[in-house]
Amino acid sequence: MTKIQIYKFGGASVKDSLAFKNLAEILRNRLRKDMIIVVSAMGKTTNELEAILSKKLQGEDFSWNSAILKNFHHAICQELFPAAHPIFSQLDNLFTQLDNDLEKPLSRLNYDEYYDRIVGFGELVSSRIVAEFLCHQELIVLWKDAREVIHTDSYFRFAKIDWEKTKKSAQKIWKPLLAGFPILTQGFIGSDSKGKPTTLGREGSDFTAAILATSLDASSVTIWKDVPGVLNADPKLFPNTRKFEELGYQEAAEMTYFGASVIHPKTIKPLANAKIPLFVKSFLDPEAAGTKIHENAPAHQVPTIVLKKDQVLVSFKVTDFTFIEEKHIHRVYEQLQELKLRVNMLQLSAISISIVIDVQLFKLEQLLEKLKSEFEIRYNEGLELLTILHHKQDEIGAFLEGYEVLLEQASRNTFQVVRRKM
Secondary structure, three states: OOOOEEEEOOOOHHHHHHHHHHHHHHHHOOOOHHHHEEEOOOOOOHHHHHHHHHHHOOOOHHHHHHHHHHHHHHHHHHHOOOOOOOOOHHHHHHHHHHHHOOOOOOOOOOOOOOOHHHHHHHHHHHHOOOOOOHHOOOOEEEEOOHHHEEEOOOOOOOOOOOOOHHHHHHHHHHHHHOOOOOOOEEEEEEEEEEEEEEEEOOOOHHHHHHHHHHHHHOOOOEEEOOOOOOOOOOOOOOOOOOOEEEHHHHHHHHHOOOOOOOOHHHHHHHHHOOOOOEEEEEEEEEEOOEEEEEOOOOOOOOOEEEEEEEEEEEEEEEEEOOOOOOHHHHHHHHHHHHOOOEEEEEEEEEEEEEEEEEEOOOHHHHHHHHHHHOOOEEEEEEEEEEEEEEEHHHHHHHHHHOOEEEEEEEOOEEEEEEEOOO
């Protein structure tokens, strides 16, 4: 029996008409039944939708932003389809639906739920265009809504998967279809028990591919990127990067935990548990080998550099001249969990707890409000968190030149520093 394969294409692989044509060429000799193609929103659509939400929240006019977004999708379709193609009426209907949703009231109280309804639109419109274009190229696929099989809780913006329900739906609804046709669907989105749209966390389309792979007992997952594979650093930020031919699950998981952007951090665990290999390949050079992430890969000692920008350093100092105890740590983490804030770095001293977190709208001020009666709190914004795995001590200085260091810590295998440009 043929095993199912999962392909995932990110936003850069559908950013313009040339990218669409390249995607079709990649699939031309690879597309078959028992395949699921997961696509992200086109280009920077997610960023644009977040900008629209920001303007709406502040009571500003966002009609110009909406028009630009619609024109962006419309212009690409004009380059891909004949004038009478039904995709244009589909686009009009989708953007009318978006406009209707944006007429509903938005506040801080309903922001997360509202966010999931609006921002997930990017994947829905992108997948419609990709499916229609592939069929126009005589590459027949079935368009399916991921929300009918990806079931989550109601933890909006960071929804957690209901694995049992998701597997049952995928096996019952999609597996019979895959016996006849490949399926094209969306990454990033799901639905809760009431049918409300949810999202899986920013850049969560990789995770969608892993969810579907484990739910359908797939043989492999392939993520198509604009890089040749998994590199030891972001080539846009650091010179002389090296590609890993193979990576073990544990090593890949460690890289994503610290913020390596090539793979979403939740992707590795379900694949490792199911022993499903993950391939990271370049859509710019599809015949190249890329990187294979699997169980039996050799360990590496190559220094791996991960840089996270837009970081906030928050320090909680006890106010009663006592030392930091477990109860203090518990209180801070209790509020972090409630606000869905992930700690990227933690450091304890005798009288303070210091954490590094991503910037998230409203979350910092909510955290300060909840804990200000228990701690003296100070924070710095606009920082960078640099992590070097398998670091070499004599090379660290080069990463600190021209920067003010606010916090650093090191273990045998990991060096982390919070820095700010001087």
